[in-house]
Amino acid sequence: MKNLRISVRLALGFASVLVLTLALGILCVLDARVLGGLTDKLYKHPLTVSTAALSANGNIVAMHRSMKDVALAKDNAGIDAAAARVAELEKLVLADFDILRERFLGDPAMVADARSAVVDWKPIRDEVIEFMKNDKRAEAAAITKAKGAAQVKLISDRMDALISFARSKADEFHQNAMKKLSEITLVISAFLVGALLTGAAFAFAISRGITNPITALCGVMAHLAQGKLETEVTGCERKDEIGDMAKAVEVFKDNAVNMKRLEREQEEAKARAEVEKRETMNRMAESFEASVGKVVESVSAAAAQLNASSKTMSSAAERAASQSSAVAAASEQAAANVQTVASAAEELASSISEISRQVTESTKIAGDAVVEAKRSNDMVNGLSEAAKKVGTVVNLITDIAEQTNLLALNATIEAARAGDAGKGFAVVASEVKNLANQTARATDEIASQIADIQSATMESAQAISGISETIHRISEIAAAISAAVEEQGAATSEIARNVEQAATGTQEVSENISGVTSSVGETESAADQVNEAAGSLGTQSTLLKEEVARFLEQVRAA
Template sequence: MNIIKKAGFRIGHRLIALIIFASLGLLIVGGVSLSSLRSDLFQQKQTELKHIIEAAISLSDGYYKRAQDGQMSEEEAKKAALTAINGIRYGDGDYLWVNDKDSVMIMHPIKPALEGKDLSKLEDKNGKLIFPAFVNTVNNSETGGGFVDYLWPKPGSENPVEKLSYVQKYTNWGWIIGTGVYMDDFDAALLERTQLLIGIMLAILAVTIVISVAVTRSITSPLGKMTQAMMDLAHGKTDAEVPQPKFNDEIKDMASAMEVFHANAVERERLQTEQEEQQRRANDEKQAMLAELASNFEQSVGALTQQVANSAVQSSAGAQEMAAIAGETSSEASAIVEVCHVASKSVNAVTNASQLLTNSIEEIDTRVRESSTVATEAVSQIKKTNEEVEGLSEAARKIGDVVGLISDIAEQTNLLALNATIEAARAGEAGKGFAVVASEVKSLATQTAKATEEISEQITSMQSATGTAVGAIKGIQDIITKIDEISGTISEAVERQNQATQDIAQNVQEASYSTGQVTDTVDRVRSTAENANAAAQAVEGMITQMTDNADQLGKEVEAFLSKVRVA
C-alpha cells in the first residue's frame, strides 16, 4: 500500500490493482487447491479401499462366528463368506479377491480361472512379483494390512495398467483379502475434479472482475466528474455543474459537500468582488492620505532640515570666530609670557643693581664716617695742617672720586627706577606696588644726586681752599665743622638710602614673585586658549558633519516621499 501511495496511483488504478491482486490471490488459492487435490483424492481413495476391506473382514467375521456357534460348518461359512465377497462391487466395476498366505488364489470374481492356482511366480510387466508382495506387506505390517502398487489389466482388457490395491490379513481363516483401484480411473476422476475446480475458479474470477469493474466505474466515473467540477471551481468557474450520483453512498455525501463548496465559492466570489471594490476605494483613500501626509511631512521636515542647516551655518561661523579669538588669545598670551620673562629678567637685574647699590652705600657710609673722624682729628691736629694739606688734597680727590661714584650710582639707580616704572606699567595691576617703590627709588636717587652735587661743590671748594690753605688756615676750623655736619647729613642720607635700597630689593623680590604668578596664569590662559581653539575646530567639524547629515536627511526624506507617493 505504501508503494501504491508513493507511486501516486489514481483511485481507478488502485481498484484495478486490487482486482488484479484478488485475481492473483484466487489463482494462487486455486493452484494450491489443485496441488493438494491429487493428494486429497489419493488419500480419499486409500481410505475408501480400507473401508471396503474392513467391511469384507466384518462380513467374514460374521460367518466365522456362525461357524463357531455351530450354525454352519466352517467350510460352509467360508463358502458363504467367499460368495458374499465375490458379489461386492463398487465404483466402476471394482471388486475384491481372496488369496492365502502361500499366494494361492482362493477367489477372484473377474478371473475365476485363477482360483486354486499358485500365483507366487506371477509378475507384472515391470518384473514385480504381485502376490508375494501382498503376502510380504501384510506380514510386515503391524496392523496386518497395507497398500501395494503394480500393473494389472482392467476387466475386459488384456492391457495391464497401473493399479493401487489394499490387502488385509484375516487370521481366522489364513486369508488375505484385497481390493484395488485403477490409477487411470483415479486420474480421470482427478481430471474431472480439476476441471470442475478450474471452472469454479474461472467463474468466480469472471464474476469478481465484472463486479469489480462495475464497482470501479461506479466510483471513478462520478469521482472524475466531481474532480472536473472541483477543478472548474478551483479555477474560478462558479457556473460549473456539480454531478448528482444516483446512490446514497459516500460519493453522494461528497456531492452534497461539493454543493456546499460550490455555494461557498459563489459567495466567496461575491465577497471577493466586494472586497476588491472596497480595497480599490481604500487604496484611493490611502493614496490621497499618503499624498497629504507626504506633503505635510515634506513641509515640516523640510523646514526643520533648512532650520538645522541654517543653524549649522551660524554655528560654523561662531565656531570659526571662536577659534580665531582663541588663536589670537593664545598668541597674545604667548607675547605676555615673553614680556613676563623679560620683566623677570629686568627684575633680576634690578635686584643685582640694588645689591650693588647697597654695597656702594655701605662703602659711602664708611667713607663718610672716616671723613667725620678725619674732620674731628683735624681740630686737634690744626698744627699739622700744613703737613697734611697735601694729604687733605689727596683725600679731597678721593672724596671726589667717591662722590663721582655716588653720582654714577644715583644715575644708574635713577635709570633702574625708570625701567622698573616702565615694567610695572607693563605688568598692569600686578605691577602697581612695584611702580610706587620704583617712584620712591627714583626720588631717593634724585636726592642722592643733589647731595652728591653739593658734596662735589664742597669738595671743589675744599680743593680751592686747599690751594690757598696756607693763607686761609684760620677758616679750616669752620670748614671742618661744616664738613663734619655735612658728613653727618651724608651719613643720615646714606642710611636712608640703604633702607630705601633694602625696600627696593624686597619689592623687587615681590615683583619677581608676582611676575612668576603672572607668567603661570598667562601660561594657563594660553593652554586654555589652545584647548578652546581645538574645541572650536572640533565643533566646526561636528557642525560640518551635522550639515552633511542634514543634506543627507533631506535626500532621504525626498526619496521616502517619492516612495510614499508611488505607493
C-alpha cells in the first residue's frame, strides 16, 4: 500500500464508496419498483375486484328493492318505472361482472356462476312483472316467494363467496407486502451499514497511511533544522509522494553535512592563512628591521664620516639593493599564499551554489505535492456530487411512497362509499397507507444516511486541505534553508573580496620594493651630493630609527 501514489490510494477509496453508493441507489430503485408493482397489483386485483364485487352486490340489492316497488305499484306506469330501474341496475351489475371476469384471481367459474345466477334471475323477474301488469298479484307473489327468493339467495351466496375470496386475497397481498417491506428494510440497512463501515475503513487506512509518515518526516526536518544532522531520514524506500519528500529531505541532510564540512575546511584554511600571514609579516619585519637598521646605521656612520666614507656609502647602497630583492621574493611568496586562499574561497562558493540549486529543486517537488493534494480535493468534491445524485433518487422513492399513500386514501374513500360492505376493504386500504408511510420513513432514513456520507466527504476534503497546508509549510522550511544558503554564499563572497584586497596589498608591496631598488640606484648616482646633505642626514637618521621602530611594532601587532 505504501508504494501506491497518494492519488491512486484516494481514487481506490473513493471508487469503493462510489460503487457501494451506486449499488445502494440501484437497490433502492429496484425496491421502489417492487413496492410500485405491489401497489399496482393491489389496485388492479384486490382493490378493483372488491370494489366491483361490492358494487355489483349493492346493485343487486337495489334490484331486489326495485322488484318490491313493482309489487307495490298501483298501476302499469308505476310497474314500468320500477322495471326500467331494474333493467338499468342490471346493466351496471353485468358491467361489474365484466371487470370481475377480467381481474378476478380465483377460479373463473366462481365469477361465471355468480353472473349466470344474475342472468337466470331475469326470466323470473319478467314473469313477475307480466303478472303484475295483468293484475295477477297473487300469482306474482307466489312466483316471488318460490322462485324469486330462492334465486336471490343463490345470487347472494355466490356474491358473498366472491367478496370473501377478494378479502382473503387482500389479506394475502397485505402479508406479502409487509414481508417484502421487512426484507427491503433489512437488506437496505445491512447494505448501508456495510457501505458506512467500508468507507470508514478506507478513510481510516488512507488517513493513517498519509498523516503518520508525514508527521515522522516533519519530526526529522525539525531535528535537521536544529542542527541534529545525525538524525536518520525514514521513508526513502517508498514509491509514493512521501518517498519523494523523504528523498528531498535526505538531500537537505547531505547538503547540510557537506556545508558543515566546507565550513570546517574554510575555518581551517582561514586559520592556516592567518598563520602564514603572521609568519610572513614577522619575516618581513625581521628582514626589514635588519635591512633598514643597517641602512640607518650606515647613514649615521656616513653622517659622522661623510668625507671619508663615500665609498662605504656606495657599498651600503649595494647591500640595500640586495636586501630589497629578498623582500621582493618574500612578497611574491605571500602573494602565492593569498592566491591559494582565494582558490579555496571560489570552490566554497561553487559548492554553496550547488546547495542552493538542490534547495530550489526540493521546493519545486513540494509545490507538485500541493498540486496533487488539490486534485485529490477535486475528487472528494466529485464524490459529494455523486451523493447528491443519490439523494435525488431517494426523493423519487419518496414521491412514489406519497403516490401509494394517495391511492390508499382513494381506496379508503371508495370503501366508505360502499358502506358496511366496504369495511373489510377499508382495513386493507389502511394497511396499504401504513405500508406507504413506513416506506416514506425508510426513505427518510436513507436520506439521513446519504447526508452522513456527504458530511464524511466534506471532512475528507478538510483533511486533504490540512495535508496541503502541511506540504506548504515544508516548502516554507525549504525556502528558509535556501535563504540561509544564500547568506552563506554572501559571506563566502565577502571572504573572497577580502582575500582579493590582501592580494592587491601584496602586489603593492612588491611594487614598492621595486621602487626601493630603483631608489638605491639613484642613491649611488647621488653619492657626490652626500657631502651637502651631511648636516641634515644625522637628524633624519634619528627620526628614521623612531619611525622604523613604530612600523615594526605595527607589523608585529598585525
